[in-house]
Amino acid sequence: MMTSKTLDxxxxxxxxxxFETLSEDKxxxxxxxxxxxxxxxxNMLYLKSKDNGVNIYDGLYFxxxxxxxxxxxPFRIEEHKDKLVFDFEDVNFGYFVINNYExxxxxxxxxxxxxxxxxxxxxxxxxxxMNKNEIYANLNKNVPYSFRRGYTKSKYIIENQKGIxxxxxxxxxxxxxxxNAKGIKEISLYDYLNTAYLCYKSFFDKKEVNNLSKxxxxxxxxxxxxxxxxxxxxxxxxxKAFKDWYYSDKWSGSHPFExxxxxxxxxxxxxxxxxxxxxxxxxxxxxxxxxxxxYLYLAKMLIEExxxxxxxxxxxxxxxxxxxxRIQVNRxxxxxxxxxxxxxxxxxxxxFKNIHWEKLKIPNFKRDSMLRK
Numbered sequence: 001m002m003t004s005k006t007l008d009x010x011x012x013x014x015x016x017x018x019f020e021t022l023s024e025d026k027x028x029x030x031x032x033x034x035x036x037x038x039x040x041x042x043n044m045l046y047l048k049s050k051d052n053g054v055n056i057y058d059g060l061y062f063x064x065x066x067x068x069x070x071x072x073x074p075f076r077i078e079e080h081k082d083k084l085v086f087d088f089e090d091v092n093f094g095y096f097v098i099n100n101y102e103x104x105x106x107x108x109x110x111x112x113x114x115x116x117x118x119x120x121x122x123x124x125x126x127x128x129x130m131n132k133n134e135i136y137a138n139l140n141k142n143v144p145y146s147f148r149r150g151y152t153k154s155k156y157i158i159e160n161q162k163g164i165x166x167x168x169x170x171x172x173x174x175x176x177x178x179x180n181a182k183g184i185k186e187i188s189l190y191d192y193l194n195t196a197y198l199c200y201k202s203f204f205d206k207k208e209v210n211n212l213s214k215x216x217x218x219x220x221x222x223x224x225x226x227x228x229x230x231x232x233x234x235x236x237x238x239x240k241a242f243k244d245w246y247y248s249d250k251w252s253g254s255h256p257f258e259x260x261x262x263x264x265x266x267x268x269x270x271x272x273x274x275x276x277x278x279x280x281x282x283x284x285x286x287x288x289x290x291x292x293x294x295y296l297y298l299a300k301m302l303i304e305e306x307x308x309x310x311x312x313x314x315x316x317x318x319x320x321x322x323x324x325x326r327i328q329v330n331r332x333x334x335x336x337x338x339x340x341x342x343x344x345x346x347x348x349x350x351x352f353k354n355i356h357w358e359k360l361k362i363p364n365f366k367r368d369s370m371l372r373k
Contacts, residue, residue: 011115011118011119011122012063012064012065012070012115012119013064013065013112013115013116013119014064014065014066015064015065015066017112018064018093018112018116019092019093021096021109021112021113022088022093022094022095022096023092023093023094024094025094025095026094026095026096026097027094027095027096027097027107027109028096028097028099028107029096029097029098029099029107029109029110029113030099030101030102030103030107031098031099031102031107031110032100032101032102033114034098034110034113034114034117035083035084035098035099035100037114037117037118037121038077038084038086038098038117039084040121041060041077041117041120041121041124042057042077042079042084043366044121044124044125044128044363044365044366045057045059045060045363045364045365045366046364046365046366048076048364051078054078054079054080055078055079056076056077056078056079057076057077057078057079058074058076058077058361059074059076059361059362059363059364060074060075060076060077060120060124060363061073061074061075061120061123061124061127061139061143061363062075062116062117062119062120062123063119063120063123066144070142071142071143071144071147072123072138072139072142072143073088073089073090073143073144073147074088074089074143074147074148074360074361075087075088075089082099082100082101083097083098083099083100084097084098085097086098089147089148089149089330090147091330091331091338091340096113098113124363124365127363127365128363128365132362135362135363136360136362139360139362140360143360145341145352145357146330146340146341146342147330148329148330148341148357148358148360149328149329149330149331149357149358150328150329150330150341150355150356150357150358151326151327151328151329151355151356152326152327152329152339152351152354152355152356153323153324153325153326153327153354154319154320154321154322154323154324154325154326154327154337155323155324156350156351156354156355157327157339157351158320158321158323165322166296167296167317167318167321167322168318168322170296170297170299170300170318171296171299171314171315171318173300173303174299174303174311174314177303178310181279181306181308182308183273183278183279183308184273184278184279184280184308185273185274185275185278186239186240186242186243186273186275187239187242187272187273188236188237188238188239188241188242189229189230189232189233189235189236189237189238189241189242190214190236190237191239191242192229192242192270192272193214193215193217193218193236194214195270195280195302195307196214196217196218196222196259196270197209197214197217197218198298198301198302198305198307199259199260199268199270199282199298200217200221200259200260201301202294202295202297202298202301203260203268203291203294203298204221215230215233218230218259221259221260221261222255222256222258222259222260222261223254223255223256223258223261223266224261225253225254225255225256226251226254226255226256227250227251227252227253227254227255227256228245228250228251228254229245229251229256232245242272246272246274257269257270257271257272262285262288265285265287266285267284267285267288267291268282268283268284268285268291268295269281269282269283270282271283273308278308279308279309279310280302280307280308280309280310281309281310281312282295282298282309282310282311282312283311283312283313284312284313284317286313286316286317286337289320289337292317292320292321293321295311295313295314295317296314296317296318296321298311299311299314316337317337320337325337327339329341329355329357341355
């Protein structure tokens with residue numbers, strides 16, 4: 001793989017093991033030994049930049065084993081006071097922190113991290129002996145595209161090309177409707193469940209939904225923590241009862257407006273209109289691309305029913321479905337549309353040639369004299 005001495009695969013951490021170690025949002029280690037090893041690695045490079053007093057070093061790589069093949073994976077180090085934060089380009093990894101002090105209780109994953117740092121240091125020493133062209137050639141050959149960042153247009157990844165013109169029309173109708181629609185200051189539980197029922201009709205099979213009452217549909221699809229909202233069913237037509245419940249603290253910490261619940265996050269939120277905000281507010285979790293067209297269809301249905309609403313993210317989704325929006329590839333930003341690239345560029349040439357990949361970062365090594373200080 002490398003033009004110089006290849007690392008022994010027995011000294012490398014496999015991706016599966018590393019995924020088990022770093023699949024959580026954060027993993028923390030307390031070890032002076034590992035901190036020193038990480039500093040040796042960091043000190044091979046010039047400081048890249050500073051961000052609010054945090055020193056950032058990027059252009060770092062470590063060798064890894066994926067499906068029996070040795071590859072190189074990118075990461076960066078953030079230097080805080082008495083701790084180092086390791087951040088990866090892989091959206092499946094969390095980050096890990098190494099603290100410069102010991103704790104009595106040892107972390108079971110310390111050996112994995114120590115092995116990762118040692119193999120990275122060996123690799124970086126090899127790269128340091130090459131010129132920039134050789135370094136880039138090695139990186140370009142061995143860093144998988146699923147670990148690189150880039151961007152593409154949504155028209156290259158959406159499946160339904162027929163809905164492009166309809167997406168533009170629905171969004172224009174939505175903007176016109178928002179400008180003209182009058183607000184609602186108060187609603188009852190019946191009103192809320194009726195609007196939620198329209199959402200279910202848009203998102204799920206109509207025959208299945210039609211066989212359920214409005215209350216049953218909510219119970220089937222919403223988060224079970226309704227915060228006492230369904231207790232109002234005895235007085236479901238009373239706007240005052242719903243208003244009193246809404247402005248109480250009875251539903252604090254609950255999720256009554258998560259009308260479609262996902263596995264570990266919401267799919268669709270529906271907030272009721274209030275005096276302060278006199279329109280229904282709907283919000284789709286942007287990670288669920290399979291529901292984009294349904295979200296757009298829901299907007300169309302609410303317009304037809306003359307129900308005042310605000311649809312968060314509808315502009316982005318309409319642009320996405322019209323094929324024009326720029327999609328970040330292998331990034332994970334909150335409330336944004338991103339696309340994870342898992343394909344083999346040789347097998348999926350059409351998609352691959354329409355992704356603009358960012359250049360891989362080349363490590364900015366210190367001179368030998370600097371390293372000896």
